[in-house]
Amino acid sequence: MIDNATTPLDLSDEPAYLDAVASARTAADAYYGSGESGMDDATYDRLMRAITAWEDAHPDQVAPDSPTQAVAAGVVTGDVAHSVRMLSLGNVFSAEDLTEWAASLQRRLGGREVDGWAVEPKLDGVALAARYQGGRLVQLVTRGDGSTGEDVSHTIGNLAGLPMELTEPVTVEVRGEVLMTEAQFAAANEARVAHGGTPFANRRNASSGSLRAKDRAYQVEQTFIAYDALTDPEHTSDPRLAELTHADLIAALAGYGLGTTLGTDIETRSCATLEEVQARIDHIGAVRAGLDIELDGAVVKANDPADRAAAGSGSRTPHWATAYKFPADKKITVLLGVEWNVGRTGIIAPRAVLEPVEVGGTTITYATLHNPADITRRDLKIGDRVYVLRAGEVIPRVEGAIAATRTGEEQPIAFPETCPRCGSDIDRSQERWRCVRGRGCGQIESIKYAVARDCLDIDGLGEKIVVQLVERDLIEDFADLFTLTRDQILSLDRMGDTSADKLLAAIASAKTQPLNRVFCALGVQGTGRSMSLRIAAYFGSMDAIQAADAVALERVDGIGGEKAPVIVAEVAELEAVIAKLKAAGVNMEQPGWTPPAVDEEAGDEANEGLPLAGLAVVVTGGMSGPLADYSRTEMNELITRAGGKASSSVSAKTSLVVAGEKAGSKLKKAEGLGIEVISPEAFAERLADLL
Ligand SMILES: NC(=O)c1ccc[n+]([C@@H]2O[C@H](COP(=O)([O-])OP(=O)(O)OC[C@H]3O[C@@H](n4cnc5c(N)ncnc54)[C@H](O)[C@@H]3O)[C@@H](O)[C@H]2O)c1
Numbered sequence: 001m002i003d004n005a006t007t008p009l010d011l012s013d014e015p016a017y018l019d020a021v022a023s024a025r026t027a028a029d030a031y032y033g034s035g036e037s038g039m040d041d042a043t044y045d046r047l048m049r050a051i052t053a054w055e056d057a058h059p060d061q062v063a064p065d066s067p068t069q070a071v072a073a074g075v076v077t078g079d080v081a082h083s084v085r086m087l088s089l090g091n092v093f094s095a096e097d098l099t100e101w102a103a104s105l106q107r108r109l110g111g112r113e114v115d116g117w118a119v120e121p122k123l124d125g126v127a128l129a130a131r132y133q134g135g136r137l138v139q140l141v142t143r144g145d146g147s148t149g150e151d152v153s154h155t156i157g158n159l160a161g162l163p164m165e166l167t168e169p170v171t172v173e174v175r176g177e178v179l180m181t182e183a184q185f186a187a188a189n190e191a192r193v194a195h196g197g198t199p200f201a202n203r204r205n206a207s208s209g210s211l212r213a214k215d216r217a218y219q220v221e222q223t224f225i226a227y228d229a230l231t232d233p234e235h236t237s238d239p240r241l242a243e244l245t246h247a248d249l250i251a252a253l254a255g256y257g258l259g260t261t262l263g264t265d266i267e268t269r270s271c272a273t274l275e276e277v278q279a280r281i282d283h284i285g286a287v288r289a290g291l292d293i294e295l296d297g298a299v300v301k302a303n304d305p306a307d308r309a310a311a312g313s314g315s316r317t318p319h320w321a322t323a324y325k326f327p328a329d330k331k332i333t334v335l336l337g338v339e340w341n342v343g344r345t346g347i348i349a350p351r352a353v354l355e356p357v358e359v360g361g362t363t364i365t366y367a368t369l370h371n372p373a374d375i376t377r378r379d380l381k382i383g384d385r386v387y388v389l390r391a392g393e394v395i396p397r398v399e400g401a402i403a404a405t406r407t408g409e410e411q412p413i414a415f416p417e418t419c420p421r422c423g424s425d426i427d428r429s430q431e432r433w434r435c436v437r438g439r440g441c442g443q444i445e446s447i448k449y450a451v452a453r454d455c456l457d458i459d460g461l462g463e464k465i466v467v468q469l470v471e472r473d474l475i476e477d478f479a480d481l482f483t484l485t486r487d488q489i490l491s492l493d494r495m496g497d498t499s500a501d502k503l504l505a506a507i508a509s510a511k512t513q514p515l516n517r518v519f520c521a522l523g524v525q526g527t528g529r530s531m532s533l534r535i536a537a538y539f540g541s542m543d544a545i546q547a548a549d550a551v552a553l554e555r556v557d558g559i560g561g562e563k564a565p566v567i568v569a570e571v572a573e574l575e576a577v578i579a580k581l582k583a584a585g586v587n588m589e590q591p592g593w594t595p596p597a598v599d600e601e602a603g604d605e606a607n608e609g610l611p612l613a614g615l616a617v618v619v620t621g622g623m624s625g626p627l628a629d630y631s632r633t634e635m636n637e638l639i640t641r642a643g644g645k646a647s648s649s650v651s652a653k654t655s656l657v658v659a660g661e662k663a664g665s666k667l668k669k670a671e672g673l674g675i676e677v678i679s680p681e682a683f684a685e686r687l688a689d690l691l
């Protein structure tokens with residue numbers, strides 16, 4: 001599917017260009033002003049790319065109020081002058097763009113090659129300058145228009161990562177990003193609502209709003225992460241700083257006690273080559289979804305201070321750094337309604353019905369809302385424009401509503417009075433509401449479903465018997481059927497020897513049903529008879545289904561990016577039931593199964609016949625044997641030549657891991673995922689023809 005946010009907008013003439021400038025202006029005014037723009041970043045970025053393209057082609061017709069002309073579109077100013085301007089960053093969106101940008105930087109350096117790179121996350125928050133004098137934090141200033149910012153020193157003490165005192169009495173101005181973790185965001189919303197305010201639409205709004213609000217009756221904690229400092233002798237008492245590479249500068253700042261990414265999975269790293277840069281960007285992109293802070297890309301910087309000085313800066317961006325933007329994981333759409341579903345344990349969970357929106361290549365129509373209290377906390381209303389977040393392969397969720405764009409037509413969300421499945425009372429003592437019947441709610445329906453014709457097809461197990469079995473606590477779910485004794489069955493009303501034996505035989509023969517029927521009986525959302533058949537035919541065994549992640553499930557015909565994570569979550573929830581079935585000797589295999597053809601994604605036709613065709617390979621640890629002298633880049637090139645895809649991190653998509661000496665976490669992860677691991681020697685043997 002096409003990601004609309006990356007397809008170019010074509011501005012055909014000057015009126016179209018001026019229209020685009022006007023829309024971008026309106027959005028930027030709202031975004032940098034109140035913080036509540038009705039446009040999402042992906043849409044804004046796409047508009048800006050079109051505007052930039054038109055301006056490049058018509059340099060004489062650039063509108064004076066074009067948002068391309070100033071940092072923060074020139075919207076915000078302040079009263080504190082920046083001694084060195086705080087700039088924005090240029091953007092690239094692909095490996096090709098990055099190569100092109102690196103080449104242009106090299107041209108700026110008079111053709112000299114860049115002396116190494118630093119790669120770090122592009123943190124999605126608000127830029128802040130923190131001034132320390134003799135080791136004491138004395139002033140905080142926002143970026144503003146880059147030349148002057150706003151004094152926000154009133155937040156001193158509320159930013160983790162910006163201690164009041166450094167470990168050394170140094171004078172220095174540190175620059176970095178202020179952002180909120182999920183917990184900080186929740187706390188900020190709670191405090192705001194408790195003081196009569198409306199909750200924030202998203203985390204970035206919350207950061208910006210909380211930073212700029214003065215005279216607040218309450219405190220909001222945020223996180224500061226440093227990515228730069230003013231290093232020239234005019235601005236710091238530590239002369240060492242000016243000599244450091246970017247990566248070492250970050251380490252020095254961490255040494256002062258400042259918050260940095262150091263020690264995390266996404267820490268600032270030095271990279272010798274563009275291949276290493278790309279691998280590091282891919283790594284940051286791969287782990288992004290699991291982080292507690294939000295990233296919208298990776299930043300690539302010239303590592304050497306001499307290169308940075310030689311490259312200099314333009315009016316809005318430095319020439320020595322660029323942002324490699326990741327596809328947007330957040331979009332704005334309309335909340336059409338809320339459904340209340342009752343889970344296996346009786347939890348009553350709200351689910352948002354959305355106007356379909358494309359996020360990261362998947363069309364999203366549903367999103368989770370955690371619980372009723374969360375809806376109240378976020379003050380959501382039907383008809384609201386809301387932010388939907390889809391981080392990686394997990395189930396999308398609603399982050400918050402944009403209160404500024406309300407029309408007054410929005411409707412309150414109705415909460416259920418009684419259990420929407422069985423009509424019983426609701427236990428509201430916890431944040432997550434629950435049917436008072438707990439697991440018992442829907443129990444009879446789900447057992448009836450499991451034994452019906454489309455699933456296990458157990459003859460003689462009608463509703464009356466199911467009800468008795470449940471009510472007499474003989475079974476809790478359909479897996480318990482397989483351990484019923486003859487005496488237990490005989491104890492049921494009007495059950496004679498003959499019918500008991502018949503029923504026992506019917507239950508016993510259900511043990512040999514093919515996997516598709518056993519899986520169907522589990523009653524996983526969205527997996528009826530034919531979908532269960534497709535899943536069983538693809539994976540072949542219950543173990544393989546249980547091991548599958550969302551990416552693997554999406555390879556099954558008919559399962560998209562929206563359904564896959566729901567199935568993964570439900571299968572995980574059913575672990576205990578599946579374990580009981582296994583223990584009872586129920587068949588867990590699909591008869592006559594053959595492994596599906598190699599993954600189409602990785603299988604490049606041109607590579608057919610090559611030793612690693614279609615395989616995603618990760619190299620870790622020190623190489624030895626014939627590969628002893630191979631650098632990581634050379635290893636990656638070798639893998640590519642052999643038709644494989646080199647990757648820096650291990651995931652369920654990885655087909656093979658080459659583990660050398662001192663291999664650590666990647667090897668462990670591969671073993672955990674059951675991925676084939678081989679030694680450098682064995683790998684060399686496989687590729688003997690190519691060495
Ligand atoms: N939705 C809207 O209506 C709207 C309007 C205007 C702007 N925007 C969004 O704002 C952004 C553009 O604004 P911008 O000019 O602030 O640029 P930017 O956010 O794209 O990049 C510059 C900023 O990145 C931050 N940054 C994060 N990590 C960094 C690192 N490691 N090193 C250096 N800087 C780092 C700094 O704060 C810096 O100021 C875009 O994402 C755009 O979509 C949205």
Ligand SMILES: [Zn+2]
Pocket residue numbers: 342419420421422423424435436437441442
């Ligand atoms: Zn119920």
